[in-house]
Structure formats: C-alpha cells, structure tokens
Amino acid sequence: MKLSYLLTLSLLLCLGYSSLAQEELDEKRLAVHRNPQEFARLDSSSNWLNQYGSMLGYYLQGKYDSARYQLVLMNMSDMPERERGYSLLVAGRIYRYYSENQRALGSIDSASTLFVRTQDDAGLFMATVDLIEHYRATESFIEAQALVDQLHLMDNDTSIPAEYKSRLFHREAAMRLEIDNQIELADPLLTRSIQLAIEANAPWQEATALLDLGYYHFLKESDEDYLGMMNRAAEIWNELGYQQDYAIARMNKVRVYIKILGRYEEARQILNELQREALQKDWTLLNSYVWLERKALYENLGQLDSALYAYREYHEYRTRLLREQLDYVNAEVMAKLGVEIARNQLLKTSAEKDETDELLQSEKSRSKIFIALASSFLLLLILMIWFYMRTRNLNKKISAQKELTADANSKLETALDQKNFLYRELHHRVKNNLANLSGLIYLQEKSLTSGEAKSALRETRNRIQAMSSIHKGLYQTEDIIEIELQSFLEELTLSLLSVYEDEGMEVHWQIKCEGVSLKIDLAIPLAMVVNEILTNSLKYAFKGRKNGFLEITGKSTSHEGWIIQVIDDGPGLPSELNWDSSKTLGMSLIKVLSEEIDTTVTYRYEQNKSIFTLTHSETTHG
Numbered sequence: 001m002k003l004s005y006l007l008t009l010s011l012l013l014c015l016g017y018s019s020l021a022q023e024e025l026d027e028k029r030l031a032v033h034r035n036p037q038e039f040a041r042l043d044s045s046s047n048w049l050n051q052y053g054s055m056l057g058y059y060l061q062g063k064y065d066s067a068r069y070q071l072v073l074m075n076m077s078d079m080p081e082r083e084r085g086y087s088l089l090v091a092g093r094i095y096r097y098y099s100e101n102q103r104a105l106g107s108i109d110s111a112s113t114l115f116v117r118t119q120d121d122a123g124l125f126m127a128t129v130d131l132i133e134h135y136r137a138t139e140s141f142i143e144a145q146a147l148v149d150q151l152h153l154m155d156n157d158t159s160i161p162a163e164y165k166s167r168l169f170h171r172e173a174a175m176r177l178e179i180d181n182q183i184e185l186a187d188p189l190l191t192r193s194i195q196l197a198i199e200a201n202a203p204w205q206e207a208t209a210l211l212d213l214g215y216y217h218f219l220k221e222s223d224e225d226y227l228g229m230m231n232r233a234a235e236i237w238n239e240l241g242y243q244q245d246y247a248i249a250r251m252n253k254v255r256v257y258i259k260i261l262g263r264y265e266e267a268r269q270i271l272n273e274l275q276r277e278a279l280q281k282d283w284t285l286l287n288s289y290v291w292l293e294r295k296a297l298y299e300n301l302g303q304l305d306s307a308l309y310a311y312r313e314y315h316e317y318r319t320r321l322l323r324e325q326l327d328y329v330n331a332e333v334m335a336k337l338g339v340e341i342a343r344n345q346l347l348k349t350s351a352e353k354d355e356t357d358e359l360l361q362s363e364k365s366r367s368k369i370f371i372a373l374a375s376s377f378l379l380l381l382i383l384m385i386w387f388y389m390r391t392r393n394l395n396k397k398i399s400a401q402k403e404l405t406a407d408a409n410s411k412l413e414t415a416l417d418q419k420n421f422l423y424r425e426l427h428h429r430v431k432n433n434l435a436n437l438s439g440l441i442y443l444q445e446k447s448l449t450s451g452e453a454k455s456a457l458r459e460t461r462n463r464i465q466a467m468s469s470i471h472k473g474l475y476q477t478e479d480i481i482e483i484e485l486q487s488f489l490e491e492l493t494l495s496l497l498s499v500y501e502d503e504g505m506e507v508h509w510q511i512k513c514e515g516v517s518l519k520i521d522l523a524i525p526l527a528m529v530v531n532e533i534l535t536n537s538l539k540y541a542f543k544g545r546k547n548g549f550l551e552i553t554g555k556s557t558s559h560e561g562w563i564i565q566v567i568d569d570g571p572g573l574p575s576e577l578n579w580d581s582s583k584t585l586g587m588s589l590i591k592v593l594s595e596e597i598d599t600t601v602t603y604r605y606e607q608n609k610s611i612f613t614l615t616h617s618e619t620t621h622g
Contacts (some may be wrong), residue, residue, distance in 0.1 A: 026085045033204050036060040037241040042070055048079045059090060060204075062244025062283065064097050084113035087121050088342040089130055096137060104134060109432040112439045121446060124439060125151060125160050129168050131436070132143050136175045148172050150440055153447045166196035168206045173212060186216050206425050207236035213247055227256050247274055247286055254293050258300060267297055287318035360617060434468035458499060459586075463531055465495055467524055483523050485516040485554055485564075492531060493552070500538035506547045507538070513554035516562055522616070525593040526564075529601070532586045533566045533612050541570025541610065572605035 013599040032039045032053050039057035043050045051074045055340040058067035076084050092107035108131050115123035128147055135144035151168055154160055173189035175183040190213040197206035214229030234249035251268050271290055274563050278287040291314035298307035438461050445457040489511045497507060516525060530552070542548035582588075594601045599616040 009512070015475045024049055024373060025052070025086060029056065029086070032056045033060065033202070033240075035241065040066070040287060042066065042073070044073050046075070046078065048074065048076070048083070048087075052083070052090075055087070055094075056090055059094060060240075062242070062247075063279065065282075067094050068098070081114045082118045082120050082123060084122070085111040085118070085127070086262055088114070089127060092130055092134075096134060101134070101138060105131075106432065107437060108134065112436065116439050116442050121154075121157070121159050121443075122161055122164060124443065125154065126164050128439070128443070129164065129171055132168075132175075133171050136171065139178075141175060141179065144175055147440075148175075150443055154443070157447075162196045162200035163202040163205055166193045166209065168200065169193035169196065170205070170209045170212065173209075177212070177216065183216070183219070187213070190216065203236045204240055204242065207233040207240075207242075207245070207249075210236075211252060215252055218252070218260070218389070221260070227253065227261075230256065243277075243281075244283065244286070247277055247283070250274060251286070251289055251293065257297075258293065258296050262300070264297060264301060267293070271297070284317055284321045288321060291317060308472065344588060347533055434464050436469065438464050459535060462496060462499065462535060463528060465492075467527060482517045483521050485513040485518055486511060487555075488523070488527065489513060489530065489552055493534065493550070494539055495529070496534050500535070505542060505545065507542060507550055508547065509550040509552075511552045513552065513564070516554045516556055516564075518562075519560075522597050526599070526614070529590050529593050529599075529614065530564070530566065534592050535567070536586060537568040537570060537610070541568040563616075564614040566612045566614075568610050569608060570610055572610045573603065 002387045028049055036057040039053040040061055040063065041054055043054045051070060053069040055067050055074065058070060063182045070093060076087055079087065088107045088111035092104040095104035096109060108127055111570050112124060112127040115127055128151055130178050132144045132147045169189045170193040173186040176186040176189065190209050193209035194206055197209060210229045211233035214226040217226035218226040230249055230252050234246055237246040237249055251274060254270050257263040271294055274286065275290045278290060288575055291310050294310040295307045295314060386400065445454050448454050492511055493511065537550060549569040551567045552564060556562050590601060596618065602613045606610050
C-alpha cells in the first residue's frame with residue numbers, strides 16, 4: 001500500500017510539473033512575441049525557459065547570428081519533451097534562414113516525434129505548418145499541398161489555437177502567390193488569416209497577412225487601399241519591435257511609391273534609411289532589395305548610368321547571398337562525392353602498383369641473364385657492381401611502393417568511413433520519413449469518429465514505428481549491418497504498451513535476448529512479425545484483467561541461426577481458430593513475412609501460457 005501510494009504521488013507531481021512547464025512556455029512565447037526586445041539578450045544560465053525566450057527574441061528581431069549562438073548555448077536535454085519540441089521548431093526556422101535545409105528538416109521531424117509522443121495536437125499542427133513552409137521554400141509544391149489538405153481537415157478542431165490556423169492560411173496563400181495560375185486564390189486565404197489573427201489577439205500574425213494582402217492588390221493594381229494595408233503592417237511591426245519585418249514592410253511601400261504614385265523623393269529617403277540598417281545589421285538579402293529598387297527609381301528618373309550602377313550592386317549582393325547558400329550545399333554534395341573520388345584514386349593507385357610489379361619482375365629476369373653469361377672474374381665483378389646498383393634502386397622503388405600501398409589503405413579506410421556515414425544518413429532519413437508518415441496517420445486518426453477505423457490506423461502506425469525503430473537503431477550504432485535484438489525489442493514493447501495498456505492494468509514484462517544480433521535484411525521483417533504477435537497479446541490476452549505477464553526470449557543456435565519465443569499468460573487462441581489457415585491481416589502478415597526470411601513460426605498453449613516460437617537456422621536461410 002505504501003509503495004502504491006508513493007508511485008501515485010510521484011505520478012501526480014510529474015504531471016503537475018509538466019502542466020506547469022507547458023503553461024510557462026505558452027506564456028513566455030506570447031510575451032516574447034509581444035515584446036521581443038525585452039528578451040533579446042544572451043543567456044548562458046541553466047534556465048531553459050529564459051534561453052528559449054532569448055533565442056526567440058533574437059529571431060523575431062532579425063538578429064539571426066545571435067539567435068543561432070543562443071541555440072548553441074541551450075541544453076535541450078534538461079527541457080520537458082513538449083517544450084523541447086517548440087524550441088526545435090524555432091531552431092528549424094533559424095537553420096532555414098541560413099539555407100541549411102537538411103538540419104531544418106531534421107529539427108521539424110524531431111519536434112513532430114515529440115508532439116506525437118506527448119499527444120500535443122496543437123504542437124503537431126504547428127510542426128506540420130513549418131514543414132509546409134519548408135516545402136514551399138524549396139518549391140516542393142506537391143508535397144506542401146498534400147500537407148495543407150491534411151491540416152484543413154482540422155479547421156473545426158477547437159483544440160488548435162486560432163493563431164496556428166491563421167499561420168496555416170497565410171503559408172498556403174504565400175504558396176499560391178508563387179504559382180502563376182493560382183495567384184487569385186491568395187485573396188480569400190489572406191482575408192481568413194487576418195480574421196483568425198484578430199480573433200486570437202496575435203497582431204504579429206495579422207501584420208504578416210496584411211502585408212501580403214497589400215502586396216497582392218499591388219500586383220493586381222486593384223482599387224483596394226493596399227498602401228494603407230502596408231502602412232498598418234509597418235506600424236504593427238514597429239510597435240512590436242520586429243526590426244527586419246518592419247524594414248520589409250517599408251520596402252513594399254517604396255515599390256508603391258516608385259511604380260504607382262511617382263513619389264520618388266520619399267522613396268529615396270526610405271531607401272537610404274533601409275540601406276543604413278542593412279549595412280549595420282549585415283542583412284545581405286535586404287541590401288540586395290535596396291539596390292534593386294534604386295535601379296527602378298533611377299530608371300523612372302531617366303538616370304540610366306545610375307540605374308546601371310545600382311543593378312551591378314544588386315547583382316553583387318545576390319551573388320554574395322547565393323555564394324553563402326552554395327557553401328552549405330557544396331558541403332553536402334562533397335560528402336556524397338567523397339566515396340566516389342576515393343574509389344577512383346584507389347583504382348589509380350592499384351594500376352600503378354601492377355605496373356611497378358611488372359617492372360620489378362622484368363628487371364630481376366634481366367639481372368639473372370647477365371649473371372649467367374658472365375665468363376670471367378672481371379666481367380663478373382663488373383656485373384656484381386651493376387647488380388648492386390640496380391638492386392639499390394629497386395629497393396627504393398619497393399619502399400616507394402610500400403608508401404603507395406599505405407596511402408591506398410588510408411584512402412580505403414577513408415572511403416569506408418564515408419560509406420558508413422552515408423549509410424547512417426540513409427537510415428536516418430528513412431527513419432525521419434517514417435516518423436513524418438506516422439505523424440500524418442496520427443492526425444488522420446484524430447479526425448475520425450469510427451472506433452474501427454481508428455484502431456486500424458493505430459495498428460498501421462505501430463507497424464510503421466516498428467520499421468522506424470530498426471532504422472533508428474542502425475544510425476545510432478557503430479555497426480550499420482546488424483542490430484542488437486535486446487534494445488530494439490525493449491523500445492518496441494514500451495511503444496506498444498503505451499498504446500494498448502489500459503488504465504489500471506499493469507503488464508509485467510521482461511526481455512531476455514542479450515547477445516543476439518540480426519542482419520538488416522532479417523531485422524525489418526522480423527520486427528513486423530514480433531509487432532503483430534505482441535499487438536495480438538496486448539489486445540486480447542489481458543482484456544478484462546488487472547495484471548498480466550509478457551516475456552520475450554531469444555538465443556543464437558549457430559552462426560546465423562536463432563530461436564525467439566513470445567510468451568504471455570493469457571487464455572490463448574480460441575480452440576476453434578486454426579491460426580495456420582487464418583486469413584486475418586495480422587496472421588497473414590506473420591505467415592508472409594516469416595516465409596520471406598525462411599523462418600518457421602509455431603504456436604502452442606501449455607501450462608496456462610501462449611507460446612509463439614520463431615525458428616531460423618543457417619541451413620534454411622542459405
């Protein structure tokens with residue numbers, strides 16, 4: 001009784017801390033959005049909440065270098081999982097500004113995984129909106145549209161804040177503005193975004209949508225007061241302290257002054273102010289826009305020499321910006337080309353070695369012929385001297401060849417390291433894609449009302465997570481060919497228990513598979529088989545019970561052979577069910593996948609226990 005009381009008290013304290021941390025983060029995020037200047041100061045303390053506020057404050061003001069430095073100082077391991085997810089979303093936006101798209105995508109994926117684990121629908125919604133923005137920025141419009149359609153299924157979900165929905169409508173509108181035949185669709189989307197922002201009391205989001213709506217009507221040259229929209233957006237951002245957004249709003253006003261109103265002197269003054277800010281804060285992109293608008297200004301004034309000079313400066317800044325972005329891209333490409341270069345160098349070295357070996361054999365044969373033909377002591381002495389000199393040269397060549405061989409071995413090791421890196425990267429990306437797919441299925445599951453459909457989607461998500469665990473294990477270990485069975489089964493069992501273990505029921509489980517490892521071609525099908533057996537046990541074996549027992553044992557029987565048993569103390573399969581001929585999806589998967597890896601699956605019920613036995617031997621697999 002005392003132990004049960006202590007456990008209950010500990011659980012309540014943990015839940016209370018999690019709820020408190022969640023409220024603190026939400027309050028901090030809103031406070032920073034309303035006054036980023038107050039929080040924009042580097043914080044190297046251990047208080048993760050202050051570090052998060054500092055990073056977000058710098059980002060909102062456009063001080064990206066400081067935001068990135070604060071990100072480096074942060075220790076996210078001390079943060080609760082949900083709060084770590086929101087910090088990763090800010091990190092992803094910082095990486096995307098620097099065109100580090102892979103790191104940005106990894107941050108969004110990790111955040112999505114944390115939101116699914118903590119069942120935070122709103123956080124998962126925002127992570128998906130950030131993924132839409134990532135696809136829009138990389139012009140992957142088909143992928144972005146698929147995610148937009150998924151999120152619109154949640155338009156009436158009251159658990160999603162209006163601010164988040166406003167951001168979704170705005171990001172969709174930004175995508176429409178970039179597709180020629182869909183520009184007209186942006187107007188109602190931006191109008192809806194503004195309505196939701198006002199409803200949520202989120203002026204930063206209202207300003208973002210207002211600016212784009214004004215820009216839309218400017219492009220269409222409509223009768224709407226687009227200059228008033230731009231001025232209102234600029235006022236909001238100036239009041240909030242969003243420095244770079246305020247600069248962009250004024251840049252749009254300059255375009256209206258030059259192209260429509262002919263207010264050239266006012267446009268020139270604003271451009272001078274913007275250029276000073278861009279140079280002070282090293283905003284390369286903004287500086288390029290300034291020179292582009294100077295070109296348009298000079299052209300309208302008939303100052304063609306000045307327009308040409310402005311265009312050259314614009315081109316110089318754009319080249320600099322592209323060069324900075326290409327540095328990140330080149331680093332990624334060079335990693336991929338490294339293995340191919342090393343292989344070509346190794347082949348070249350091998351050809352040089354063969355040529356040297358042929359030369360060595362030829363020289364030895366000629367020396368033997370000269371010695372055999374020696375007919376006098378004097379000639380023999382001359383030949384011996386000559387042979388000595390040739391041998392010394394050959395020894396030098398042999399030493400040089402040893403150095404070449406050592407260099408070739410070094411390059412081969414480098415090539416192998418690079419190959420292993422690429423394999424781990426491959427497994428990491430497969431795991432990321434499976435995690436994204438799991439998140440989308442989770443969103444779909446939340447939008448359904450049918451219990452049967454939800455159960456089907458939940459089982460599908462479990463199967464995806466089983467495959468994802470294999471790839472996660474492979475990129476986190478030194479061995480990329482094999483995976484340890486013990487750690488994988490522990491993670492799989494915990495994941496399934498979190499889904500199927502009813503409140504008030506306690507399942508005692510243990511896994512005894514130490515020292516058993518599987519090759520990757522066997523691991524993934526086996527993971528699916530074990531997943532189906534465990535799912536069947538958790539769904540039916542402990543139904544209506546307060547506790548139960550589950551055990552998985554495994555041992556190696558030969559070089560590549562093993563036996564795995566899944567045991568539970570449930571009532572067993574119904575006597576009228578012949579599992580060998582069963583056509584259910586789970587049983588069908590077990591039979592198909594076990595046949596694929598040449599594994600025999602048997603079932604028996606004895607001593608009040610259900611026992612599934614999976615047997616694989618070297619002879620059957622060979």
